[in-house]
Amino acid sequence: MKALTTTNFSFPGxxxxxxxxxxxxxxxxxxxxxxxxTDRLSAFDVILPEGIPFKGQILxxxxxxxxxxxxxxxxxxxxxxxxxxxxxxxxxTPFKVEMVIRGYLxxxxxxxxxxxxxxxxxxxxxxxxxxxxxxxxxxxxxxxKADDGQHDADxxxxxxxxxxxxxxxxxxxxxxxxxLLFERGTELAKERGLILVDTKYxxxxxxxxxxxxxxxxxxxxxxxxxxxxGYQHRQDxxxxxxxxxxxFVRQWLISKGFQGRDGEVIPxxxxxxxxxxxxxxxxxxxxxLGEAFIKDEASDIHSRIENNVTSYLKNKA
Numbered sequence: 240m241k242a243l244t245t246t247n248f249s250f251p252g253x254x255x256x257x258x259x260x261x262x263x264x265x266x267x268x269x270x271x272x273x274x275x276x277t278d279r280l281s282a283f284d285v286i287l288p289e290g291i292p293f294k295g296q297i298l299x300x301x302x303x304x305x306x307x308x309x310x311x312x313x314x315x316x317x318x319x320x321x322x323x324x325x326x327x328x329x330x331x332t333p334f335k336v337e338m339v340i341r342g343y344l345x346x347x348x349x350x351x352x353x354x355x356x357x358x359x360x361x362x363x364x365x366x367x368x369x370x371x372x373x374x375x376x377x378x379x380x381x382x383x384k385a386d387d388g389q390h391d392a393d394x395x396x397x398x399x400x401x402x403x404x405x406x407x408x409x410x411x412x413x414x415x416x417x418x419l420l421f422e423r424g425t426e427l428a429k430e431r432g433l434i435l436v437d438t439k440y441x442x443x444x445x446x447x448x449x450x451x452x453x454x455x456x457x458x459x460x461x462x463x464x465x466x467x468x469g470y471q472h473r474q475d476x477x478x479x480x481x482x483x484x485x486x487f488v489r490q491w492l493i494s495k496g497f498q499g500r501d502g503e504v505i506p507x508x509x510x511x512x513x514x515x516x517x518x519x520x521x522x523x524x525x526x527x528l529g530e531a532f533i534k535d536e537a538s539d540i541h542s543r544i545e546n547n548v549t550s551y552l553k554n555k556a
Contacts, residue, residue, distance in 0.1 A: 241292070242292045242294070243278045243295055243540045244277055244278055244279050244289075246263045246275050248273075248275075248548070250265055250545075250549060251267075251549060251553060252268040252552065253266065253267060254267065254268065260281040260284070261279050262274050262276055267330075269330060270330055271318070271330055271552075272328055272329070272330050272331075273325060273548055273552075274299075274325065274328070275295070275324055276295035276296070276302075276324050276325070277290065277324070278290035278295045279294075280294065281460075282485065282489050282492055282499070283499025285499045287505060288505060288508065289513055291513060291516050291520060292517050293517055293532075293534055294517065296323040296534075296535055297458075297459075297520050297521065297523070297524045297532065298458045298459075298460055299325065300323065301457065301458045301459075301527060302326070302454075304528060305424070305427075306452070306456060309423050309456065312420070312423060313416045313419055313420055313451075313452050314450075315328075315451050315453070316328035316329045316443065316451050316452065319551060322543065325544055327548070327551065329445055329451070330445075331443025331445050331453055333384065333442070333443040334409070334413065334441070334442050335404055335405075336384055337382045338381055338414075338416075338439060338441070338442065339380045339382055339437065339438070339439045340378070340379050340380075340418070341377060341378050341379075342421070342435065342436060343371055343373050343374060343436045343437065344368050344369070344371060344374060345371050345436050345463055346437060348437070349370040352364060352368060352370075359378075359380050360381055360394060360395045360396070361395025361396055362379070371480045372474065377418070379414060380393065381395075396410065409450065413450070416450070417440050420440055420452070420456065431527060431529055432466065432467050432468060433464045433467060433526065434464060434465040434466070434467050435464060436482070436484075437463050439461050440452060440454075457527070459484050459520065459523040459527070460485055463482060463484040463486060464482060464484060465483075466482070469481065483523050483526055483527065484523075491506075491512075492505075492506065
């Protein structure tokens with residue numbers, strides 16, 4: 240099975256295309272966005288040279304499912320999913336921040352804490368925490384939404400308001416929605432025997448001024464999950480947590496001497512390693528959603544997407 244790493248569509252009414260790290264987003268008549276989840280794999284804000292079969296399908300299906308399961312508490316951009324790799328939704332003006340929320344000291348926050356930092360994005364943390372400890376309360380640690388070729392950067396609430404990146408009134412809504420989504424995500428994860436450790440949300444404003452959730456939600460690319468069973472035992476013994484996220488990719492890269500810094504060389508991804516990553520993503524899907532993953536093994540993914548999306552847009556016109 241080949242991976243979908245590039246797209247080059249010309250849909251009816253297409254105005255422009257934006258290619259992100261993982262998703263290619265097509266503007267249709269300045270009204271709709273066609274978001275294609277490719278099989279590209281990114282880590283440390285770098286797109287790795289090889290794609291992962293089925294990854295785009297997995298991310299798109301998880302994200303759209305969670306959009307449906309949270310639409311009663313936070314409005315979102317999703318309208319339709321005409322293809323396993325595609326979501327279609329309302330065109331929005333995105334806010335230039337990513338709302339990261341953390342219930343545990345893990346990942347980037349843990350690495351910063353280990354360097355001696357006790358304030359992250361303006362949020363103070365107490366001494367004496369161990370990696371993967373549960374925090375007293377979930378904290379919001381935003382990042383700036385980077386321009387092409389630049390890394391996302393930590394930023395405090397105070398700096399966001401001071402620099403006018405988001406107005407205070409809007410930021411209050413972003414914080415409210417972030418906490419509501421994290422609370423719902425925590426409940427849904429618990430039903431699956433999981434702990435939602437941390438995640439990020441992105442928001443945009445529609446043409447009529449409404450603030451809504453955009454992009455993805457609660458996928459293994461945007462979120463970190465621990466297995467609840469045995470969490471405290473492992474924590475008490477200082478053992479690594481069993482987790483579901485793409486952290487295993489980051490740890491593999493770190494073990495090979497790569498963290499996205501200047502001068503570092505991306506390690507070779509063999510076919511055996513690529514297949515193992517694909518299997519891990521399938522495991523993530525099945526554990527997070529509690530159902531078997533059905534592979535769409537089209538011989539030409541690009542043509543399948545083109546046909547499905549074009550048919551949807553023509554029928555909608």
